[in-house]
Each structure stands twice: as C-alpha cells, then as structure tokens.
Amino acid sequence: MGMPDNGWMMMASFRRDRSVVKERLKAGTVRRIAGYARPYTRELVLFLALNAVAAVIVVANPLLLKTIIDRGIVPHRTGIVIALASTVAGLALVEALIGLGQRWYSARIGEGLIYDLRTQVFDHVQRMPVAFFMRAQTGSLVSRLNSDVIGAQRALTTTLSSVVSNVISLILVLVTMFVLSWQVTLVALVLLPIFIFPAKWVGRRLQKISREQMQLDAEMSSLMTERFNVAGAMLAKLYGRPEEESAGFADRAERVRDIGVTSAMYGRVFFTALTLVASLATAMVYGVGGSLVVDGSFQLGTLVALATLLTRMYGPLTALSNVHVDVMTALVSFDRVFEVLDLAPMIDERPDARPLPERPASEEVLPSGPADPDPSGAPAIEFDDVVFRYPAAAEVSLASLESIARTDTAPSREVLHGVGFRADPGTMTALVGPSGAGKTTITQLVSRLYDVTDGAVRIAGQDVRDTTLASLRDTVGVVTQDAHLFHDSIRANLAYARPEATDEELVEALRAAQIWDLVDAMPDGLDTVVGDRGYRLSGGEKQRLAIARLLLKAPSVVVLDEATAHLDSESEAAVQRALRTALAGRTSIVIAHRLSTIREADQILVIDDGRVVERGRHDELLAEGGLYSELYHRQFARQDVPDAVR
Ligand SMILES: Nc1ncnc2c1ncn2[C@@H]1O[C@H](COP(=O)(O)OP(=O)(O)OP(=O)(O)O)[C@@H](O)[C@H]1O
Numbered sequence: 001m002g003m004p005d006n007g008w009m010m011m012a013s014f015r016r017d018r019s020v021v022k023e024r025l026k027a028g029t030v031r032r033i034a035g036y037a038r039p040y041t042r043e044l045v046l047f048l049a050l051n052a053v054a055a056v057i058v059v060a061n062p063l064l065l066k067t068i069i070d071r072g073i074v075p076h077r078t079g080i081v082i083a084l085a086s087t088v089a090g091l092a093l094v095e096a097l098i099g100l101g102q103r104w105y106s107a108r109i110g111e112g113l114i115y116d117l118r119t120q121v122f123d124h125v126q127r128m129p130v131a132f133f134m135r136a137q138t139g140s141l142v143s144r145l146n147s148d149v150i151g152a153q154r155a156l157t158t159t160l161s162s163v164v165s166n167v168i169s170l171i172l173v174l175v176t177m178f179v180l181s182w183q184v185t186l187v188a189l190v191l192l193p194i195f196i197f198p199a200k201w202v203g204r205r206l207q208k209i210s211r212e213q214m215q216l217d218a219e220m221s222s223l224m225t226e227r228f229n230v231a232g233a234m235l236a237k238l239y240g241r242p243e244e245e246s247a248g249f250a251d252r253a254e255r256v257r258d259i260g261v262t263s264a265m266y267g268r269v270f271f272t273a274l275t276l277v278a279s280l281a282t283a284m285v286y287g288v289g290g291s292l293v294v295d296g297s298f299q300l301g302t303l304v305a306l307a308t309l310l311t312r313m314y315g316p317l318t319a320l321s322n323v324h325v326d327v328m329t330a331l332v333s334f335d336r337v338f339e340v341l342d343l344a345p346m347i348d349e350r351p352d353a354r355p356l357p358e359r360p361a362s363e364e365v366l367p368s369g370p371a372d373p374d375p376s377g378a379p380a381i382e383f384d385d386v387v388f389r390y391p392a393a394a395e396v397s398l399a400s401l402e403s404i405a406r407t408d409t410a411p412s413r414e415v416l417h418g419v420g421f422r423a424d425p426g427t428m429t430a431l432v433g434p435s436g437a438g439k440t441t442i443t444q445l446v447s448r449l450y451d452v453t454d455g456a457v458r459i460a461g462q463d464v465r466d467t468t469l470a471s472l473r474d475t476v477g478v479v480t481q482d483a484h485l486f487h488d489s490i491r492a493n494l495a496y497a498r499p500e501a502t503d504e505e506l507v508e509a510l511r512a513a514q515i516w517d518l519v520d521a522m523p524d525g526l527d528t529v530v531g532d533r534g535y536r537l538s539g540g541e542k543q544r545l546a547i548a549r550l551l552l553k554a555p556s557v558v559v560l561d562e563a564t565a566h567l568d569s570e571s572e573a574a575v576q577r578a579l580r581t582a583l584a585g586r587t588s589i590v591i592a593h594r595l596s597t598i599r600e601a602d603q604i605l606v607i608d609d610g611r612v613v614e615r616g617r618h619d620e621l622l623a624e625g626g627l628y629s630e631l632y633h634r635q636f637a638r639q640d641v642p643d644a645v646r
C-alpha cells in the first residue's frame with residue numbers, strides 16, 4: 001500500500017462534513033447497529049483477522065529488507081539473499097490473496113447489510129399511511145433507501161476496517177521504528193505536526209467547498225428538472241423568455257465551473273503537502289541515519305528499513321487523526337435509517353382485527369350490530385358522528401424528509417364536525433357540496449386511508465379499525481378522479497387487482513367498463529403499455545380502465561370520485577353505462593359531479609363545511625329550496641338540457 005492510495009482515502013475523509021461530529025446520536029444506536037452486524041459475526045471476525053494479518057505484513061516487509069541487506073548483501077552471502085528474497089515473494093503472494101479475501105468479506109458483509117436495511121425500509125415505508133406520502137418528498141425518501149443505507153454499510157466495512165488496520169499497523173510501525181532507532185523515530189515524529197495542522201486547515205476549506213459544490217450542483221439540476229419536465233417546459237414555452245432562461249442557467253453552470261477549479265486546486269495542495277512531507281522526512285532519515293551508518297553506529301539495512309517504515313507511518317496517523325469524523329458520519333447514516341424505521345405507521349392492524357363477513361355469509365348475525373337484511377349481500381356503511389382532522393405534519397412525517405423542515409406541531413383544523421349517515425346495503429349515496437366541504441375526506445375514511453378522530457365508520461356493523469387490512473382492501477373498491485395507472489401493460493394494470501384473473505375475465509371486465517373496443521383496436525391489445533411514459537389515454541378512458549380494474553376486484557363497497565373534467569357526450573354516456581354495471585348490487589358512495597348520477601342516487605347528502613346539511617332524493621331536496629337547490633341551479637341545471645334531450 002503506497003502513499004497515493006492512502007492519500008486519496010485520507011482526502012475523502014478530510015473532505016467529509018465535520019459538522020456531523022456535533023450531531024447527537026439517539027441512545028442505543030450503537031447497540032442497535034450491533035444487532036444488524038450479528039448475522040455477519042463470523043464474516044466480520046474473519047475480515048478483521050485478515051486486516052490484522054495484512055497490517056503485520058506491511059511491517060514484516062521492511063524488516064525482511066533489513067535482513068537481506070545486513071545478513072545477505074553486505075556479508076556477500078548469496079544463499080541468504082535468495083532465501084529471503086523468496087520469502088518476500090511468498091509474502092507478496094500471501095498479501096495478494098489476503099487482499100482478495102478482504103474484499104470478499106467486506107463485499108459480503110456490506111452488500112448483505114445493504115440488502116437487510118433496504119428491504120426493511122421498503123417494507124416499512126409501504127405500511128405508511130397516505131398522509132406520509134403526501135408530506136414526504138419522494139426524492140428524499142429514495143435517498144434514504146439509497147445513500148443513507150450505503151452510508152450505514154460503510155460504517156461496518158470501510159470505516160471499521162480502516163480503524164482496525166490503521167491502529168494495528170501504526171502500533172507495529174512505531175514500535176518497530178523505536179526498536180530500530182529511537183532517535184530517527186523522534187525526528188520523523190517532529191515533522192508530523194507540520195503536516196497535520198495544514199492538512200486540517202485545508203480539510204476544513206475542502207469540506208466547505210464540497211458542501212457548496214453539492215449545493216450548486218443540486219441547484220443546477222433542479223433547474224433542469226423543473227424546466228424540462230412536461231408541465232415546466234410547456235409553461236416556459238408559453239410564458240418564458242428563452243434568453244433569460246439561458247442566462248440563468250449559464251450563471252449557475254459558471255459557478256459550478258469555478259468552484260470545480262477551486263476544489264481541484266485545494267485537493268492538489270493537500271495531496272502535494274502529503275507527498276512533500278513524506279519526501280522531506282525520507283531525506284531527513286537518510287541524512288541523520290546515513291551519517292550514523294558512516295560512523296559505523298548504525299547498520300545499512302536498518303536505515304533502509306526505517307526509511308520504508310516511515311512512509312507507512314504518516315498514512316495511518318493522519319487517517320486516525322480524522323477518524324472520529326468518519327465514525328460519526330457512518331453512525332449518523334444508521335441513525336437516519338433508524339429514524340424512518342421508527343416512524344410508527346399510524347394506520348395499522350389491531351392484533352385482534354377480524355375480517356369482514358364474506359359476501360354470501362350475510363345471514364350471519366354480527367356481534368357488533370344487527371345483520372342487514374340485504375338482498376345483494378353487500379354490507380351497509382355507517383358514519384357514526386364522525387369528527388375528523390388531518391394529522392399534523394409531525395405525526396406522520398419526519399422533518400428531515402420534507403423539503404422545508406417544518407416544526408409545526410399544532411393540531412390541524414377540524415375538517416369534519418360530526419358527520420352521521422347510513423348507506424343501506426346495495427344502495428347508492430351521492431355526496432354533493434361546495435369545494436372544500438369535505439366530500440373527498442369522507443370517502444377516504446371508508447377505505448381507511450385515514451382514521452377518524454372521533455366517532456366511528458362501520459362496514460356491515462363492524463368498525464373499520466377492528467377489521468383486517470386485507471379484508472378491507474377486498475371489500476372496498478375505489479376509483480379516484482385521476483385514476484392512476486402503472487407504467488406497464490393494460491393486462492398487468494388490471495391484474496394488479498386480481499393476479500389470478502384469466503384473459504377472458506379481463507376482456508369481460510373491459511367490455512363491462514365500455515373500454516374493450518378501444519383496447520382491442522390498440523396494436524398490442526392487452527399488452528399495450530400505458531401509464532406515464534406509455535400509451536396516452538384520455539381522462540375518460542383512464543377512468544373506464546380503472547372501472548374495469550374495480551370490476552375485476554368485485555368489491556361489495558364502491559367509493560367513486562366522479563371525474564370533474566367534462567367528457568364529450570359520447571364518452572360521458574360510456575362512462576355512465578360502465579358505472580351502472582360497476583355499482584349494481586354494491587353499496588356505493590359517489591362524489592357526484594353529474595346530474596345523471598345524482599338522479600339515480602338512493603340518497604343525496606349535501607355536505608357543507610364538514611357537516612351533512614341536507615339529505616334526501618333529488619326531487620325532495622329541490623323542493624326544499626336549500627343549499628341543494630342553489631347548487632343545482634349553479635352547477636347541474638346546465639346539464640339538465642342535454643339530459644332532457646337524451
Ligand atoms: N391532506 C390534507 N391535509 C390537511 N388538510 C386537508 C387535506 N386534504 C384536504 N384538506 C382540507 O380539508 C377540507 C376538506 O377537503 P376535501 O378534499 O374533503 O374537500 P372536497 O369537498 O372534496 O372539495 P372538492 O370538491 O374541491 O374536491 C379542505 O378545507 C381542505 O383544505
């Protein structure tokens with residue numbers, strides 16, 4: 001291991017952000033890390049043992065060199081020279097093998113640990129409530145899964161091995177040097193501060209520059225992503241001034257260029273200083289030691305051994321002088337991963353959760369409520385005096401995962417203030433009301449995307465919080481306004497709802513959702529790739545695909561947010577027909593934007609400011625002359641004309 005190798009590693013270490021040293025670790029972090037290391041105990045022990053052996057070889061070599069010179073070359077004994085040279089060759093071979101072994105173990109431990117942490121974080125994040133994803137920036141979440149996990153891995157391999165091998169080799173080198181000549185060793189040590197202090201200073205500068213560099217890089221790339229995504233590019237085309245955009249970008253790129261040059265120069269200075277000190281020390285050893293050899297008080301081999309050992313002293317010494325930064329960086333990475341793992345999923349299954357009764361078994365008398373005399377087998381939905389506020393940021397997210405770290409812990413505003421209603425089995429309940437009234441919020445409580453703050457939501461008489469999540473997923477089907485499709489084939493998107501569905505079933509569902517003709521006409525049919533980067537579907541088409549997905553799942557409760565976008569009357573009629581199929585025989589809650597839907601509803605709930613203010617059927621409510629009739633005249637009456645013509 002020569003100087004340059006070590007130099008780069010040391011420079012990386014000096015470049016590291018020293019502010020981590022001031023961070024406080026949570027209690028028990030180290031013990032917890034030990035828990036992750038435990039499965040790799042055998043590998044770790046072997047790995048560290050190999051490191052120790054490698055450190056011994058580093059010191060053994062100069063000593064062999066000394067013996068070759070003093071016992072072989074100087075007294076002219078060829079036999080000894082050849083024997084010892086062979087030993088050096090053998091040691092080189094052993095060293096090479098050890099190097100491979102070290103890499104094997106460090107890779108096994110490191111990659112294994114990355115795997116363990118990554119899968120654990122993924123599983124955990126998957127269980128988080130939607131509120132978490134609303135707040136957390138996907139980017140910082142992905143970085144937790146990538147860079148912090150890798151940083152944590154580094155703690156167990158690179159940092160640990162560098163500490164162990166540096167400590168061992170430093171002790172061996174110093175002891176050997178002192179035994180060979182304490183005078184020369186002292187001289188060499190005197191030179192050390194000349195290097196260490198400037199190195200620390202340059203290191204601090206380098207670290208500041210690195211941080212600035214990262215910041216500038218991030219600014220430049222965020223400008224690019226913002227301008228070059230579809231929406232941004234469109235806005236820039238419509239309103240932007242290309243010259244100013246270019247100038248703004250050039251300005252950022254210029255700063256990136258300048259700081260790149262500064263950083264390269266500081267790096268070089270560090271490197272040069274390191275090499276220079278080593279060379280000066282070597283010169284000094286040859287000067288002092290050489291005179292002693294001429295005097296005869298010193299053997300030639302000893303001098304050569306000392307000079308060689310010297311080059312192996314500065315590396316470990318400087319690396320260790322900065323080791324606390326490395327160790328803390330690694331520990332902090334672990335801590336940041338643990339932080340995500342410790343975030344308790346707010347919406348979780350109770351240990352005594354039960355599945356909802358199966359559809360055909362509807363005659364069964366339910367423990368927590370009377371059985372519904374429903375002909376369809378669909379369950380009733382009840383809202384019992386539901387009060388709801390959205391969870392505050394601090395309850396669902398980590399400040400460190402949000403782009404603007406927010407510390408507000410104040411409870412958020414109450415959004416629903418005692419909503420009570422019952423949707424009878426197999427009926428359709430329409431929600432109407434002004435924007436921001438709480439309609440979407442109500443529907444989100446049925447599928448348990450959020451939990452009520454007070455009161456209860458019951459399906460088939462059973463509180464959704466006492467229900468297993470799997471059973472709830474099977475029972476409640478949701479179609480949102482902007483139906484999301486994965487970037488995958490239509491087949492895969494549909495099968496997401498029911499993996500075992502056959503092609504016939506898929507086609508049947510697509511037919512019922514009034515979208516089969518379109519899919520059939522696509523060049524790849526069911527294998528056409530849709531989603532963000534695939535085949536572009538219109539809003540109405542997407543929603544019909546989502547309805548097909550829902551039909552495949554065949555849930556007994558349907559929650560639907562009708563598309564607000566105006567569809568042309570043909571696709572509107574198609575969606576309407578698809579819906580009629582989807583809702584038949586199911587208990588449904590529909591946020592209605594279309595008069596035709598409202599007319600078909602068994603009950604209409606008018607929501608205003610988090611309360612049910614009116615309820616009844618279309619004609620009854622219209623006759624009342626309240627908020628509903630106001631809304632009707634403002635929003636729906638227009639639709640009445642084509643509807644009457646139809
Ligand atoms: N994730 C959230 N966190 C905090 N408050 C929210 C959140 N989502 C909605 N709100 C608030 O809750 C209230 C009700 O919103 P909701 O989305 O239920 O209205 P809506 O009736 O569906 O309106 P629209 O017809 O415009 O869709 C609004 O005042 C809104 O600001």
Ligand SMILES: [Mg+2]
Pocket residue numbers: 439440441
């Ligand atoms: Mg809404």
